[in-house]
Amino acid sequence: MISNRRLAAMPLLTLVSLLAAAPARAEDDAGDPKGPIVVTGRGLREGPATPAYDVQTIARDKLASSASGRIEDVLASVAGFQQFRRADSRASNPSNQGVTLRALGGNASSRAQVLLDGVPVANPFFGYIPLSALAPDRLGSVRVTRGGGMGAFGAGAVSGTIEMESAGPDQIGPIQGSALVDDRGETQGALTLAPRLGEGFVVASVQWDRGQGFWTTPKDQRVAASARAAYESLSGSLRAVAPLSDTVEVQASGLVYDDQRTLRFKGADSTSSGQQGSLRFVGRGDWQFDVLGFVQAQDFSNIVISSTSYKKTLDQKKTPTLAVGGKAELRPPVGEAHVLRLGADLKVSSGHLVELPYSAVTGLATAFRRAGGKQSDLGLYVEDDWTLGQFVVTAGARADRWTIRDGFYRELSASGAVNSDTRFADRDGWSGNARGGIVWNIAPALSLRAAAYSGLRLPTLNELYRPFVVFPVTTQANADLKPERLRGYEAGVDFHPSEALSVSVTAFDNRLKDAVANVTLSSTIRERQNVDAIRARGVEASADLKLGSVDLSGSLSWTDAKVEASGTQVALNGLRPAQVPKLAASGTASWAPRDGWRLAATVRRTGAQFEDDLETDVLPAATTLDLFAQVPVTRFVLLVLRGENLTNETIVTRNQGGSIDLGAPRTLWAGIKVGLR
Template sequence: MDRHGDTGTEEGRPAPGRGSPRLPDIIRWQEQHFGRPLAWDCSKVLRRAGRCLFLDLGEWRECLGRTGCPPRAPQSGSRHVTEHHRIPSHCAARRLAALVLCGTILSPAFAPPLVHADEATAADGTIRKQQTNGEQRQKRQRQEKRKKSASPLEEIVVLGARVPQPLRRAPSAISVIDQDWIAARGVTQVSLLLRDVPGVEVSRTGPFGSQTQVRIRGSEGNHTLVLLDGIEMNDPVSGFELDFADLMTSGISRIEVLRGPQSALYGSEALGGVIDILTRLPQAPRDFALNAEGGSFGTFRIDGFAGLAGERTRAGLSAAFFRTDGVSASPSGPEKDGYRNAMVNGKLVSRPSERLEVGLVARYVDARSEFDRQDFFSGLVLDANNVRRFTGFYGRGYARLSLLGGRWTHLVAADFTDTDTDNFANGDFSGSFSGGRQKLTWQTSLRFETGPAQQRLTAALEYEHFDFRAKGPSPDSPQNQKQNDRQVSLVGEYHADLGERLDIGLGVRHDDNRTFRNDTTWRTAASWSVSEAIILHASYGTGNADPTFFERFGFFPGSFVGNPEVRPERGRGFDAGLRIAPTEGFYLDVTGFRSTLKNEIATVFDFATFTSTVENRQGKSKRRGVEVSLSWWPLFDLRLLGSYTYLKAREADGAIEVRRPTHIASLGGSWFFAGGRGDANLDIGYHGRQRDFDFSAFPAPRVPLSAYWLASAALRYRLAGPLWLTARVENLFDSRYQDVLGFNTPGIGVFGGLTARY
């Protein structure tokens, strides 16, 4: 990413944020690198550029370097650029057109690094930089991005193993949403970005701020483990499930999605997959950004970032405020359901010595959402004055020690999660749920070699303590209670790189839970490099999901009673796929998967008490499908991302599972224009037909929900200096759709704002 963290692009593409080269600088730089200023001979440059447009960087230089204008003799004394900028009047217009062509379409290859006031021109014509300009840092970043763009399989991913590894070595199905794509989309909620990931389905019960579930490969929402810089964000209260309505994109630099059962590596809640979110750190000694935006539905957003970086320490602080009047969740009601979210995130990473790294992460969220009620008898969503207030604090401190030249590493970490949800009806307090998770981790990893094989052994010990507190509207309310649980886990992992082609991984985990029967999960995976561009990968694993506090002890008077006897869910899954990266800038992954789930926990209605509860279903539910992921640079300044998912999910009795569309697809593109001054993004998603429960009848039948298209567009353009203009359109086609039967969703929305980056 570039110095601003949210505006970078793939190496070789124009990087916005620094301005365009000046005309004299382009001429001088071209003369130094090619023996003459290429822009002089306008007609030949234009003809040659047309032939060279789709060649790589080295071929461009060779091709355009043959342009015929003879070099000019150096001027005596100081070589001021103005002496070379004497263009005959009869050719001025044509040569200006040639210069514009070189400076826009071919600027990354034939334009100089940008010159600032803190740079000086030496007598020999070279640009000498002072210590404060950061140009050397930007050059190194571009070189690193160029290398990554040329070899996408070498990108380092955090997920897939207990220790980060290149994507080439990751035998599991992993997708990455990088900083460039997050910035180009410009959306406010992480759930909107996850719609572009294969195997992921997003369901939102109404407008902004409504409950938002994310399912991976047809699993339940509480089978998706969400990590924030290693902190488990899953709410200990609401079904060990994260409500993605409160997760904003501000301050986020990267998202990784690991699909398939991963309990052997990450424990309960990772039965369907894992989403890992990394927050932002500064990429320059001083890194600042401020963004303000407003638009449809009475929406306003302001967020900022401030970061400082030294030789051994980097620290960043992100803050954001978002509010919207929204729309009514009821299709027939005029009352709007608004939402407000305030967030602060801090991150510090320091290396006191070459062998020791320490870090701190803290995030605080305060959200308020208005929501409507669903009538018990008619099943209709009706206007209501209901309010949910959510606060969450997430913290982590860690220390990592490297010994034996980095071959032997030790990690000690302490994580803390605390959430509180208060509910109000017509202004009166109606109840609250709060909970906490405290986690201690020790991990050691040793790398060693035996002949041509490079191997790694990892062992970990984890301790977790959970708290659950429920409070009713009065001191003697029947739902008032406190519960707790604890678990100790042992984790072991083995990874081997056999001869640069075959990678295998084995993982096992044993959970000692105070409440449930102890459980052991395991996972095996392998990848085989057929060639530098083709990799086969496969994995098989088991997983578990413990019943939540709410499922065991939850209580709503006259509505729901928990079941303390419910048992953990068990599952297993297999996937196999193919990764292809035949050329620079092209990456394709096709993966097939199959999974089963037994002891599935489901809600049932008790006619004797006229209340709901939960119980374990008999038999196994089955899911299978295919995922396709595409990343491609078809042109020098055009990036495309695509995905497709086919899913067939059936319950144990053969019924189609609700809110699991058979087909999901997306295609998005970012185009960088005006020599890096701006970029435009268009994203189109298809959400296929699915089924949902119709609660207007009893027992509730499964009815179809229509397929829909959802598109968005975004534009960023640098006006002057550090000031950028931003604009975006959500629901570009003004689609009328429902993710959950009966709940209204917003129509087309237009938003605009300004961003300043320093």
């Protein structure tokens, strides 16, 4: 991984030199100053037709005031957001951290595209999101668009897109630090420096979380080998932004992280780590452009402990993955009524696993396995937003050239004999997708909108080539999986009679054809297969009311999601997809009487859902209450108090035949935050 760290650091070193040479302001040919340069550190502004789609934005004050301090907790306030399992990133296997929207779940891969400053962050092999590395305190805003994606890196956004923008000095201040401890003795510490350098700035941040964890195993199911969900995660980011002229800026970013967890049994340890670097040029002149390049290196390991002998049965020693890619988008000057986007993006990834199965009786390795492959996606897209009086119309098209190649599975016996050596056929194809929408601004306070879209997601290398075990069930891979394809429609109303009140309601109908699901073949065997489709129809609503220093906000998602299946899968027809609740709702009341003060309470309800595709094992509904308090002690020091799941609700995160895992119990945090403004 050393070479990958060097690759991630190269853009940052380049920008440091640019910052040192950056002029304080641009001058014209006569030497007269043109005026101050404005450096944003963001991409190009969204188009006027963005409201045609179901969009929700999370502002920084809400990002920085979650009870757990974790990004998945923040995103849970968005109607329709869902992880594969209910557990957060302290007590879940990293490979389960797939995120999706619109009740299109059913397995652990992400069906939503997650971007950090324009860069896709999902692990290319598994499709999971490194949630513990995405610290909310580093972010300025998050925009969630539900429904089929378009634009850069649109392949994979079949349920929507989650766009995270990093915070700058104006939001963070020159220095910010925090240190907290909870009632189990677990700690969370962070430090961020954000100095301005000339007309640019640098933001350097580090966060370290560690703890003994809580008991995920119910008391009546614990044995001598049971263990708390211990965790330790460390992440660091470095970001620099500088002007190259009065209209062009360069942005460089780097992110490194390492995460270690223990789940359920002693020795059942997992690790995930990664490094990524990106370099971005944004032009805001008459010919606007956004050019981005990135490189990522990630790894994953996992040890499986038998729930009967409590010995190691599988050692997934490593899963190194490398991805490189980028995008180039141009917005030519086509008149004030139009915003035209022309672009291309590319992502190339490769990865393989190395694992050793062990005998639960002898404790000796029984085989040596390797599996993996390569994928690529080249996308070309065009989209135009056209303002016609009270109407804003948008239409776009995207063409993707995808490849799946060099897939293999090889197994050697303990003596070195070849048990299996399979090379899978290469595949490739073109896929065309489109989306369009209209916004009718009936009055300043009222808008109606409608949209239709399609999308594409390739099966991950994990789904294609890697089997896995959650005892006693083995889930087989399937190298013949077809890409998933989405068709969707939605209509909504946005009501905002004043700056104090906004209400949004959306009805949608999405159908994911050839959806990849973990299909039960027997009591101990499942296989990843394409079902005919997952059909999700429902309503999403959100509201926000500001009454002086009081802010009331809420969201609700009600979805009727069903599997469409036939042939050998007919038993699944009409059933709800695994891990998908019908109802999810949250509400937050906050009070910020003056600068630095914030008190907030969040109630969240997640409906019942099923562990498996046959609706055999139920995960009961759960309602939780979280509290957050921030009170100034001095000009530069704030007292922070946080409470997770204050009612100590029992949250079942896994249920396989009565073998249960639990989510976070009541947890109380206290600490300080120090900052200069």
